[in-house]
Amino acid sequence: MTSDKLRIYRRAKLDEGRLLIGLSGWMDGGNISTGTVKFFVEQLDAPKSAQIKPEGFYIYSFPGSMEITAMFRPHTRIRDGIVESCDMPRNTFFLSEENNLVLFAGKEPNLKWEEYADCIFSVCHRFGVKTIYFIGSVAGLVPHTRQPRFTCSVSDGDMKKTVRRYGVRMSNYEGPASIVTHMTARARDEGVGMMTLVAEIPAYVQGQNPGCISAVSRLLANILGIHIELEKLKSIGEEFERKLSEIIEMQPELASHIGKLEEDYDNEVFDTEMGDLKEWLEQRGIRVD
Template identity: 45%
Template sequence: MENLKFLEKPVLFSPRLIIGLSGWMDGGYVSTGTIVYLNNKLNTVKFAEINPHPFYIYNLPGSMEEIAQFRPYTKITDGLVNEVQFPTNEFFADTNNNLILFSGKEPNIHWDQYCQILFFMCEEYHIQEIYFIGSVNGLTPHTRDPRVYSSVSDEKLKKILEEENIRFTTYEGSASLITYLTFLAKEKDISIINLITDVPMYIHATNPRGIISIVKKITALLQLNLDFSDLIPLVEQFDSNMAVAMREQPELAKQVKKLEENYDNEIVTDNQNFEEWLKKHGLDNL
């Protein structure tokens, strides 16, 4: 495991592993935002990191605008290059609750090697349970609590989730790293539960309501004694900001009203049509 560096070796006993990744399933920054929140709330300590360089593409043919998302971040002040930041993939330990939290960026290449590093960490600490937390952009109105869906590595895990009113995903299309990890876990005798929430596709900002929906489920499943009432003021501020945007953009308000009706009646509509409507009216970048 030459690309895994330990800073220290915390004492843990078959801990559970919680994973959050930026990229494919981080709509509204729920995946990464939840990990940041839990790290702060649980006072975790960073103890290991993955060398990023084998797993990311930093340069591709194209314009500056097209490839900017792949480049490392740099900071230059008054002509002096102060820093260059590469993607981070870090492990944090919570010895009080016997947890490991992993915050990373979905790799561009070498998925198998990246997954093997995660499985090596599982072997090192005798981890038998992994929980991935994520989010996708959908037709959930911002005025409603988003639903949580799940996919699992083993059929027997579904009973636990049904007790928490978590629905199961039916999907066919482009796969994520986590889907691949879940597929591989079957041969490793490791249980993986993926918790995915929907966030409004018309809002490109941190979604505290989505973070609360995931925190509620993860604390219930892991039986954590965690007070997350400090997230409520963030939701209230979020709602207040959106109320202003709706007053300024009545066309969006009409569409959100339709989304609310469909959501409440569980009517499935077409994401692509709504996304095209947003772009047509210049409302796709709130």
């Protein structure tokens, strides 16, 4: 089946290769998942090496109101009557041989998880990948003035020691799963290890969060042992934080909530309820999961 869906453009056999995955969808708040992988691809100047065809993996026509249906439709751009683009989902692999690394930027599939995973594991086997890393994010109790907290899940207990030195906590979770969880559960049977790193990011910050992307990129560079230029991204993140703080200062109620988050963060209070902050956000149409 994978031969019909998977196209290989550039081949290589890596030595104990690694695969870094970023997916749009469920765990891409702040564009952390896709933004981090995009940053690595650009910094490493990694060429395209393979692609998964989108046909059969996505729902384009979903019954319901236009607002709901629009969430599933491909994005198009029309200028002066000319259809300039119609962007279908892209699932692209990039290769950095000198860093023993494959990178994958894709969109979490709605359908046929098993076949989609087959394509990814096929790339692992063909390129000599032995370890898969997925980076994602969830909205939580972290203030924008602090570093995101990280939790981790792994396919094999021996992998825990790799991240514990960086202060990453092991995940405890029960609930709806993603394709990443499905792949992690399957990884051992495929002969590869898999690690999921999830950054807890500020629930009240909407859109791309360059500060958190910077923190995630720094952690991944250390784990992967890759030298990558981070100073420019760090500066962008610091400027983003400064401007956000200026806006928050103009909203005393929100500033008070964030002050409490900072206190809890500094006192290492992890398992708290959002309480008033959650209610404040939801009143303004911001959902917190």
